[in-house]
Amino acid sequence: NAGVTQTPKFQVLKTGQSMTLQCAQDMNHEYMSWYRQDPGMGLRLIHYSVGAGITDQGEVPNGYNVSRSTTEDFPLRLLSAAPSQTSVYFCASSYSSLSAGASGGYTFGSGTRLTVV
Amino acid sequence: GQQLNQSPQSMFIQEGEDVSMNCTSSSIFNTWLWYKQDPGEGPVLLIALYKAGELTSNGRLTAQFGITRKDSFLNISASIPSDVGIYFCAGRVTGTASKLTFGTGTRLQVTL
Numbered sequence: 001n002a003g004v005t006q007t008p009k010f011q012v013l014k015t016g017q018s019m020t021l022q023c024a025q026d027m028n029h030e031y032m033s034w035y036r037q038d039p040g041m042g043l044r045l046i047h048y049s050v051g052a053g054i055t056d057q058g059e060v061p062n063g064y065n066v067s068r069s070t071t072e073d074f075p076l077r078l079l080s081a082a083p084s085q086t087s088v089y090f091c092a093s094s095y096s097s098l099s100a101g102a103s104g105g106y107t108f109g110s111g112t113r114l115t116v117v
Numbered sequence: 118g119q120q121l122n123q124s125p126q127s128m129f130i131q132e133g134e135d136v137s138m139n140c141t142s143s144s145i146f147n148t149w150l151w152y153k154q155d156p157g158e159g160p161v162l163l164i165a166l167y168k169a170g171e172l173t174s175n176g177r178l179t180a181q182f183g184i185t186r187k188d189s190f191l192n193i194s195a196s197i198p199s200d201v202g203i204y205f206c207a208g209r210v211t212g213t214a215s216k217l218t219f220g221t222g223t224r225l226q227v228t229l
Contacts, residue, residue: 041120042121042219043219045216045217108160
């Protein structure tokens, strides 16, 4: 089924370890974003991309890197995991404009639940 | 960073009741979106609003884009148990269309 696919669904890391959260979409969306969700705080934007080769920082970018080598993929890298990065991470994608059939809203993946101990 | 203020934070209602929630911002948005999140899943888009004053329905859900462009409202009529979840508003600004600002969420629980 078309959509946003995130892997893994669950991950436990030790402090200081690094890892990459994978995100892929097959809807040919130009925009992709990473959010983290913490209790009582809604979703906060980490990094986003408006197209292949273009990325920018969101609200909470520290400790995370991204790259966008293709339209389909937008991996999120944790450089040196810290307990403060324990969260649920969502990848999302969207068309760039309100073209016919596009709602303007992002389509979200089902999330990666990350625990850093 | 800015987050939108959503109220109420949580609500318990009985099946069949109508529900209202709202979202306010200190900034103007050009697009308002309402999402629902079920446990263990990502948010799913319910309704998108593009013009101030716009009123849009999706089944039992109705949302409005506030005249000031700083608020939005979501109503659910005749609630059913599957309406349980967290509802988020989100705003989008022209010129920064790649970024959404989310509200803090309204947790809805429906009792029989």
